[in-house]
Amino acid sequence: MRTIFNPKKYLISICLLLLSTVVSAQFTITGKVINGADKKPVESATVFINNTSYGTKTDAQGNFIVQNVQTGQYDLIISVVGFKTQKTSVSVKANVTVPPIAISERKLELNEVRITKSRRVENKYLDMFKREILGSSKFGLSCRIINPKVIELSFDKATYKLTGYTSDFMQIENGLLGYTVKYLVEDFERDESGGTINYVGYVLFEEMKGTEEQQRQWYANRLEAYNGSSQHFFRSLLGNTINIPGEPGFFVMTMTRTVNPRRLPDSLIRANIRYYNNKRSGSARDSIDYWVRMLRVPRYIQVMDTTRLAAADIVQLTDQRGLYALKISNKNYLKNWKYIKIPGVSEKLEYNCDTCAYTNSLYITYIRRVPTQIVFKNKIGVFSSENNFTPTDEMEKMATVLTMNEKTFFDRNGMVANPFSLRTEGFWARQRIGDLLPVDYLPNTGFAKTAANSGK
Structure with a gap:
């Protein structure tokens, strides 16, 4: 388990100043792929770094070299027909030579x-x-x-x-x-x-x-x-470019949640929807309408604190160079708000959460203009500057709720080293391969840079 330091905030600023220089460095990964059964070299195996454009093939002696790799923590993947796919973690800070990688034949399970x-x-x-x-x-x-x-x-x-x-x-x-x-x-x-x-x-x-x-x-x-992707967000944390008033970018807040007692369990809701879907009576239609409405009732009662977070409030340095840890406040912000809107109830009610079980998450959204003052009109039309607010429609379009299941680590490239440590809801959870960019993607490079150099 990695040890987490508690450095002063200025250390993060120093690290961020070094970020652009380190990211621009490029290195090589060399190694050899062998058959685990007879130790013979494996030719024409595909060797690549997951989620990147870095890839190559092994030669007749099983040797490979992956070039132009930026600093970061990566998964090196070895794939060849007839063999099980092999994954090896590689930390790149300079040129790396990995020990021989043995792969085993794939047998039908x-x-x-x-x-x-x-x-x-x-x-x-x-x-x-x-x-x-x-x-x-x-x-x-x-x-x-x-x-x-x-x-x-x-x-x-x-x-x-x-x-x-x-x-x-x-x-x-x-x-x-x-x-x-x-x-x-x-x-x-x-x-x-x-x-x-x-x-x-x-x-x-x-x-x-x-x-x-x-x-x-x-x-x-x-x-x-x-813009607005998880890769963009984690890079923005290291660049200290979140919550900048009046600018386009990430608006980030701390959210406290507790289970909404007005919503029944998912398993019960879906079981009843399946049951009444097979019925043809009028009462069955009324029942399925009820359970579909119940499915739309939010799972949680939640509030968001209006404290303007800085990168140093969310990022911790670790004892491993180039690797950072995410942190989320554990304060119960439900206690700051006397009257809370409970989903499924038309009016605001007094809600006591002194002893309730709660979870804290980050509410992250990418918007055209980060608010200069966090004062919002709530759903009943009253302006409030208290500790909670209702996000605007623009915020909800690209909103993500990020919850840590365990300590989360990420690198300079904006990639999470242990992705199963996070639970994502909303915008990022809907993104798939079609939205994905390689780890080595950098904005303002490629065609625009070439065009600028040619005077276009």
Whole structure:
């Protein structure tokens, strides 16, 4: 477990001044891939850094070199047909030589027998898989899977679960962002009854070649996809560019939540929706309307503190160079607000949360202009400058609620080292492969830089 320091805030400022210099440095990762069974070199294995455009192939001796790698914490992925995918964590601060990486042959597991080729699964499930992987944003909808036959799917009607993986890299053409994306899905599960989706995969980006006009459009689209993304947010923390009054950027606040007693459990709601969906009577329609309305009732009673947070309030240095920790206040802000709007109740009620169980999160949104003064008109039309407010419609469009399950670490590239430590809701949770940019993406580079240098 990493030790967390408690440095003075000026140390973060010093670190931020060094950030641009460190990020610009580029290094190499070298190593060798061998067969774990006979220790012989493995030729033509794909070696790449997950979520980047850094990739290569092994030579006849199993050797590889990945070049032009920025400083950061990465997952090095080794993939070759007939072998299990291997993942190795690599910390890059200088040129790195990793020990020989042994990979093992992939054998058919008993539980894989139930997986059915995608062409034998109903088209709606294949469409469902594509939608969940690519996303439903304009970038996701524009993506095209070139080789859908590598998708292996199975739907269990008893559990309402769609599961699957890909037998090889999916090749995805993202025409709006100008990338060919190679995506290897290790495990995919969509639980319709629980309303959850989980998948694990590895991504390699390749730049498309295009005309000057295409490059211009790709530049603009990439910037649009970047603005407000999680990568943008974590980089903004290290750049100390959040909550700047009057400027476009991230508006960040601390949120305190407790369970809303007016909302019934998800499992009960979804079970009743499924039950009444199969009924045809008039009373059944009334019942399903009730349960659908219940599904829309917010799960939580929540308030947000109006203290203007700075990066130093959210970021901690760690004992590992180039790695930072996220921190969230544990203060119960529900106690600051005597009358609270409870979702499902028309009026404000006095709510006592002195001993209630609560969770603190970060409310993060990207807006055109960060408020200079945090004073808002609430839903009943009264202006208030107290400790809580109701977000505006503009804020809600790109709002994310970020909750830590455990200590969260991130690097200079804006990538979270342990992503399962976080739970995301809202804007970031809706983003998929179609919205994703490589870790090495930097705004204001590429076409715009080239055009500026040529005098255009």
